[in-house]
Amino acid sequence: MRRSKAFIPTTKEAPSDAVLASHIFLSRAGFISQVASGLYSYMPLAKKVIRKIENVIHEEMANVGAQEVELSFVAPSDLWIESGRIDKFGKELLRFYDRKEKLFVLGPTHEEMMVDLVRNRITSYKNLPLNLYQIKTKFRDEVRPRFGLMRGREFIMKDGYSFHASVEDLDREFNALEDAYKRIIKRLGLDFRVVEADSGAIGGTGSKELMVLADSGEDTIAVCDKCEYGANIEVFMDMEELGEDFDASSVSDIKELKGDDNCPHCDGKLSLTKGIEVGHIFKLGTTYSKALKAEFLDEEGKSKPFIMGTYGMGVSRLVAAVIEQHHDENGCIWTKETAPYTINIMISNVKDEAQNTLGEELYLKLLGENIEVMIDDRKDRFGFKMKDAELIGFPFTVIIGKELENGIVQIFNRATREKISVPSGEIYKKIMELI
Amino acid sequence: MRRSKAFIPTTKEAPSDAVLASHIFLSRAGFISQVASGLYSYMPLAKKVIRKIENVIHEEMANVGAQEVELSFVAPSDLWIESGRIDKFGKELLRFYDRKEKLFVLGPTHEEMMVDLVRNRITSYKNLPLNLYQIKTKFRDEVRPRFGLMRGREFIMKDGYSFHASVEDLDREFNALEDAYKRIIKRLGLDFRVVEADSGAIGGTGSKELMVLADSGEDTIAVCDKCEYGANIEVFMDMEELGEDFDASSVSDIKELKGDDNCPHCDGKLSLTKGIEVGHIFKLGTTYSKALKAEFLDEEGKSKPFIMGTYGMGVSRLVAAVIEQHHDENGCIWTKETAPYTINIMISNVKDEAQNTLGEELYLKLLGENIEVMIDDRKDRFGFKMKDAELIGFPFTVIIGKELENGIVQIFNRATREKISVPSGEIYKKIMELI
Missing domain, CATH: 3.30.930.10 (Bira Bifunctional Protein; Domain 2)
Incomplete structure (x- = not known):
């Protein structure tokens, strides 16, 4: 699913009676x-x-x-x-x-x-x-x-x-x-x-x-x-x-x-x-x-x-x-078995052609393998999009950002909040190991 | 699904107000x-x-x-x-x-x-x-x-x-x-x-x-x-x-x-x-x-x-x-795409060991291929079971009966009501052609 087309109306406001x-x-x-x-x-x-x-x-x-x-x-x-x-x-x-x-x-x-x-x-x-x-x-x-x-x-x-x-x-x-x-x-x-x-x-x-x-x-x-x-x-x-x-x-x-x-x-x-x-x-x-x-x-x-x-x-x-x-405190952390999407591909800057190309390639490849994958192709700022991803709680977010210039992408683990760096050529293999 | 375990309460009685x-x-x-x-x-x-x-x-x-x-x-x-x-x-x-x-x-x-x-x-x-x-x-x-x-x-x-x-x-x-x-x-x-x-x-x-x-x-x-x-x-x-x-x-x-x-x-x-x-x-x-x-x-x-x-x-x-x-006039005729079960395996006489063995083998094989299959393993008479199968409307019923002695089984096509004879060794292949 493309985040730009998805009906996921996130908001900063919680219901006034919500305590849980x-x-x-x-x-x-x-x-x-x-x-x-x-x-x-x-x-x-x-x-x-x-x-x-x-x-x-x-x-x-x-x-x-x-x-x-x-x-x-x-x-x-x-x-x-x-x-x-x-x-x-x-x-x-x-x-x-x-x-x-x-x-x-x-x-x-x-x-x-x-x-x-x-x-x-x-x-x-x-x-x-x-x-x-x-x-x-x-x-x-x-x-x-x-x-x-x-x-x-x-x-x-x-x-x-x-x-x-x-x-x-x-x-x-x-x-x-x-x-x-x-x-x-x-x-x-x-x-x-x-x-x-x-x-x-x-x-x-x-x-x-x-x-x-x-x-x-x-x-x-x-x-x-x-x-x-x-x-x-x-x-x-x-x-x-x-x-x-x-x-x-x-x-x-x-x-x-x-x-x-x-x-x-x-x-x-x-x-x-x-x-x-x-x-x-x-x-x-x-x-x-x-x-x-x-x-x-x-x-x-x-x-x-x-x-x-x-x-x-x-x-x-x-x-x-x-x-x-x-x-x-940042939001949901879905287990792999309950997550609406297991993988979220985050294109940090959609105007960057290399980031876009890699993101789209990976997205199609994962879709082809029937992996539940979201691609965040919105024009918004990286910080905003990451907060959104944490709130929703995708188990893994693949961050395709500036480091791509050095051939590196990152995988953010929602549960541990750890980021690991992976050579961009090995990202697919790494994802398959994780899920 | 085994017919003997299935909750399919067929009956001769239609609701009194039913016209369709x-x-x-x-x-x-x-x-x-x-x-x-x-x-x-x-x-x-x-x-x-x-x-x-x-x-x-x-x-x-x-x-x-x-x-x-x-x-x-x-x-x-x-x-x-x-x-x-x-x-x-x-x-x-x-x-x-x-x-x-x-x-x-x-x-x-x-x-x-x-x-x-x-x-x-x-x-x-x-x-x-x-x-x-x-x-x-x-x-x-x-x-x-x-x-x-x-x-x-x-x-x-x-x-x-x-x-x-x-x-x-x-x-x-x-x-x-x-x-x-x-x-x-x-x-x-x-x-x-x-x-x-x-x-x-x-x-x-x-x-x-x-x-x-x-x-x-x-x-x-x-x-x-x-x-x-x-x-x-x-x-x-x-x-x-x-x-x-x-x-x-x-x-x-x-x-x-x-x-x-x-x-x-x-x-x-x-x-x-x-x-x-x-x-x-x-x-x-x-x-x-x-x-x-x-x-x-x-x-x-x-x-x-x-x-x-x-x-x-x-x-x-x-x-x-x-x-x-x-x-x-005999009952439902489901299309392949809507049928609750595509194949019904009819064991004519459950006391006959050869019929049972072939039926069970075929059942497990089709199940293994994710084919929606029912096996009629009930002790009832063949005529009763066939009427039941016609009423329910399985697209195909494989009849394993007396002819098995001669190495022959039959496939009953619910829509055309035709029976074709098939050598028992070729039954699986024939089913895969039909569905």
Whole structure:
């Protein structure tokens, strides 16, 4: 992409209510645009990041045999009445009447819709297990939308649901999905912990959250310094967030955890850290299948409700989480796997023919190799363009400047802010080594 | 994909209100599931078709330099008040209040949102032209949703908007987009006509529709038997559909066209045929930019409203249009470019070891070549499985049956319903020739 043609409206102004780095820098660097409280539009750079995250999710979902569907966003309220959640969800569930005075909701999550899709279509244990997922816009009318993409009202979520004939099979799938989720977050280049999430989970495995570690995280988690153990100590907040019943027994668990720093799994010590919840996997059991009478015939011909799991991942929240974990005072620092463009070719002075020629040659060569490359061909000053590049956060910027007279170009590493000098003839080879 | 694991709930039952082939077969073959009037969920096969269509659109949009964005689905009513469309759009525009009693709408189209995104961000002629697009769910509260995906309330649309400093530049972009739209529909394997759409357009170029030719089409179009000329004679219906002002002058144009069968561009004769509108490109001019005060500075430093074009394409409608143009009494006939799977390997008798071995070998080999392949490994009877394959509409089914004893397998061509016999050792080579 040519920077001169790209719609990347960078600005010095941050939104007045922005306190988080991701909110500030995604706005300033021209990734997102606020439409109303908790509503954002994604500009081309954000759309590219989202697409990259989605592709990783699609690949890992295919690996575990999950099949992609897309459920309607506007959902009939009947299903929510059937499940009993229409009241439990409260005002976060946005409701409205259509022109024929029928009540609908905007899907904040899709358990009911997915159960409805499968019931009467899968009727035998022979066609189980089944794992369906979608990546789709969701809406929750949050009372206090905040932190940019971190807690918006409209957001992009990957939600998946599995259907099983036995608890053992759900356990197997749950573990497979936990592994898949770990692979996704790892591939995106993020430091994370899988933490046990609800009361039963302290020592159990029924509900786990994927936490991207960042000081700005809303969740406080206890992590062991020896083993992989981690637990969310703000279970009650999550419960509220997920619209599930609050389990009073969890309170004592939290207290226990707070008062005791011994790991329950090994002889390590627990310490507290902050995390951003980007994924939540949960063994639903038969809650929804019973409520919605979604049943199959087992091997003995007996009718039984599906045993279900649910697997959510916040796609738009992940965009913010990358920046919360990877930024400095100059702007975004995208990981290689999430960067909208891996390489930025900076022509310092576009009036210089040699600089232009080398820049254009390199640009076309990288394009030909399907490398995501931007060329900054604008007439603006070098200093301005470099600040812009740092704000956007390209992993590598190739600086073609005055040193070219001596046959030298530079590669600026956004994460380390180091510049290395490379003979211009070796620049392509060097780039291929780096990426 | 293994058919035994795939969520493809085929059925003999068609929805009671289904009259169109696409509605009947997409439902029966397990592509779509009705959620409520005009609301559908996409099951895995439909999702794959949609993805293929989207990929073609993305490629052709990149070719013309259009950049992808994603605007929020829930939109503040302010923008619609500003443009004056809140009243004009009528009840098709779904409105609701959020928990703070602010009025919002569900985006039925995104002119206002896109102008809002660009205004104050593009301020100079130097940064024009700009062409932004998205592929996004839309909602129109149709008074009479019908025909399955053809006229739903929630649907997937590609909508694009271009911004220019001059009318000449809009003309250039409009022509480029017309060409891109033609390439898209052609690549999908569809017969189509570009027709002139509104009053000014008879002899002009301000509004064009892409019509997929099909007997079931809602639009009647006049086409020339000699040149490429075509025109929609049901302009008033379209006007209504697009929520634009009805132009009384178009009525006389329609009458003229109906009474006269001479082509206005050559000495050919016009005849009437039916089409499904899958695309509409339109020169908006300054209608929205004036209403929303979206301006740029021209070369002389004077403030001017953007000159705009808009380019829509119905993605979910295209799924239905393929089937309207390509089906028979047995079911869907996907074109190669839209098929969810190009090749279906049919193991006639899964208990036969030789059949199984060859089927599995071929399956893995095709998978390795990134060919979209299904293997029907179910224990059901051959006749049942073949009917199922015809209903779904795989372009080619490789039948591995009894003839394998004589070293022969067959390839069933869904479109022609011909079977050709191929020595089993040559099957891979033959498939590669066909696809």
